[in-house]
Amino acid sequence: MNEPEHKAEQGVVLTEEQRRRRRARSIALGLVLAALAILFYLVTIVKIGPAIMSRPL
């Protein structure tokens, strides 16, 4: 297999630096989502409180 065909099979190849940056972005996004989940939980407790468990279905 010649060189161009080999590269085409591999698709987009990221450098080590690009991998590091992508990983950092993924971690940041994960942390933001986790923080949002905590925030929504807390706001739900504050706005509805214990009554959340005894609401009519």
Next chain:
Amino acid sequence: MSLVTNSAITERAGAAPGAIRVSDFAEVRDYFALLKPRVMSLVIFTALVGIVRAPDQLHPILAFASLLCIAVGAGAAGALNMWWDADIDARMSRTVKRPIPAGRIAPGEALSFGLVLSVGSVLMLGLFAGVLAAALLAFTIFFYAVIYTMWLKRWTPQNIVIGGAAGAFPPMIGWAAVTGSISIESIVLFLIIFFWTPPHFWALALLKKEDYARAGVPMLPNVAGEGETRRQILLYSLILAPLGVAPWLLGYTGVFYGIASAVLGAIFLAFAFEIWRNRSATAMAAAARKLFAYSILYLFLLFAILLVEPMVG
């Protein structure tokens, strides 16, 4: 519309065109930079003052969540501004290193980022603090991104006068998040920032006249001349100084705020007068630099006193 192209970015990275996606170069801090963190810090600060000075109480967690939404909404407006203004930013020394002109984030990504955060922050504020606060935040984002950035900025030297309203809304949003209403007190806070904006930005425009001329932005010094700009700075400062004292005159604050705001306003006027008086380029630049730096301190101190006064009695 941006000067930035994918080929330019891949070239910068030393890769074959089309081989690498643009976002692979972006670091987390580039997305943070899109939010204009320095503007966001001012928004957080002034919105917090609106929340603290409001007559009703908001649960601390709801207050924090509301503040977060206001901050993210302001940041989203900043990202939309950077998306639209990437061509201008690439021509100005002050902004050339921003993520889009520097080629670290593609314009389309910044647009998506700004839109998602805009919608998310408005919806969340609506859930956390009510419809009025959310509507005000939505209007602020629209005003900054569309009215100011897309329309006024490149069209009229009054751009930052009218556009300044966007920066003046946060204390009103904070107030509305707590009370669910708009009142004279929150309108006064709005007006203080509204009339503070022109002298603050025109002092900068006097210093960066060439930059704005190169970018084709019709700032007042470029369109009406330095003399008219100096006169307008003084006029707006003459309105701002008494307006800064208004919260005390209207009986909303204590005497300490009244005295401090009068002194701070007098110093502001003195700096504005210095600009108006000095016609030589060197002296005027020095005076403009002083007013620009002091204007930031002025607004910070005014709102800091408003923030701590209820806590210290």
